Amino acid sequence: MAETFTIGDRSYASRLIMGTGGAPSIExxxxxxxxxxxxxxxxxxxxxxxxxxxxxxxxxxxxxxxxLPNTAGCLTAGDAVLTARLARExxxxxWVKLEVIADERTLLPDPIELLDAARTLxxxxxxxxxxxxxxxxxxxxLEDVGCAAVMPLGAPIGSGLGIRNPHNIxxxxxxxxxxxxxxxxxxxxxxxxxxxxxxxxxxxxxxAVTRSQQPALMAAAMRDAVAAGYACRAAGRIPVRRxxxxxxxxxxxxxxx
Amino acid sequence: xxxxxxxxxxxxxxxxLLADLIAQHTDIRSGVAxxxxxxxxxxxxxxxxxxxxxxxxxILTAVQGG
Numbered sequence: 001m002a003e004t005f006t007i008g009d010r011s012y013a014s015r016l017i018m019g020t021g022g023a024p025s026i027e028x029x030x031x032x033x034x035x036x037x038x039x040x041x042x043x044x045x046x047x048x049x050x051x052x053x054x055x056x057x058x059x060x061x062x063x064x065x066x067x068l069p070n071t072a073g074c075l076t077a078g079d080a081v082l083t084a085r086l087a088r089e090x091x092x093x094x095w096v097k098l099e100v101i102a103d104e105r106t107l108l109p110d111p112i113e114l115l116d117a118a119r120t121l122x123x124x125x126x127x128x129x130x131x132x133x134x135x136x137x138x139x140x141x142l143e144d145v146g147c148a149a150v151m152p153l154g155a156p157i158g159s160g161l162g163i164r165n166p167h168n169i170x171x172x173x174x175x176x177x178x179x180x181x182x183x184x185x186x187x188x189x190x191x192x193x194x195x196x197x198x199x200x201x202x203x204x205x206x207x208a209v210t211r212s213q214q215p216a217l218m219a220a221a222m223r224d225a226v227a228a229g230y231a232c233r234a235a236g237r238i239p240v241r242r243x244x245x246x247x248x249x250x251x252x253x254x255x256x257x
Numbered sequence: 258x259x260x261x262x263x264x265x266x267x268x269x270x271x272x273x274l275l276a277d278l279i280a281q282h283t284d285i286r287s288g289v290a291x292x293x294x295x296x297x298x299x300x301x302x303x304x305x306x307x308x309x310x311x312x313x314x315x316i317l318t319a320v321q322g323g
Contacts, residue, residue: 022321
């Protein structure tokens with residue numbers, strides 16, 4: 001890829017951010033993360049059950065993948081801010097994937113709480129990557145309060161419905177001065193490629209890989225799709241036409257060699 | 258006295274130190290963070306933190322997700 005993928009003060013060789021949820025085993029997750037080529041991967045913060053043993057952090061450290069804690073499951077700005085602060089203390093990173101969901105059924109972001117939490121965390125020195133609706137106005141407001149990226153959903157988390165409103169994703173990507181990362185809803189490689197063709201700087205996905213039949217193979221497909229979509233966007237596609245345009249000339253018009 | 262640990266009420270000796278409570282709850286030392294009454298208590302403060310009756314303690318770590 002010609003340009004590096006820069007978020008805040010870091011640059012990454014891969015534009016694919018992985019999640020770790022949904023994998024059937026740590027070994028399958030390991031193979032998938034390696035195949036994906038990702039350099040940044042999310043984890044969730046949860047209550048320590050008696051007898052819990054750490055393993056996901058050991059895996060990410062072994063693979064030299066940066067950890068991106070999320071605030072999954074938080075329903076209020078207050079919960080999300082506390083979870084982000086606990087993650088900073090536990091993991092030693094001030095980066096956070098900020099999620100504030102409205103309800104458990106849709107897992108859609110609550111825009112009011114999200115913006116409130118984003119403002120508080122930016123002021124507290126966090127590098128905030130908010131999971132947001134595919135709403136260009138909210139994306140702009142998140143950028144205005146100092147978020148390092150905006151991460152609109154393609155469709156609800158885990159749905160595999162792809163990008164339901166490509167026009168809005170394109171609007172967000174055109175207007176943003178920070179990286180736009182398509183987060184949630186990806187089901188297939190073509191969805192990931194489309195996100196990049198629409199102008200996104202990266203893609204974040206988990207279920208599409210971890211819940212597929214062969215996670216490592218799907219991870220490789222997503223890695224290639226993100227790279228292909230990015231290259232396609234950079235190359236500049238041909239205009240769409242209503243009628244045919246022959247690619248074989250009626251007489252020899254080839255330039256002389 | 259009674260405190261709440263990760264959502265569960267527990268009877269503990271009065272004057273219990275936060276560090277001792279955490280040690281009873283989990284063996285994990287890295288990747289763990291603790292909040293008492295909604296405020297993060299940095300690791301360096303655990304051994305001097307005297308819990309009070311009614312304290313609400315959250316002990317979190319990173320798990321697969323997102």
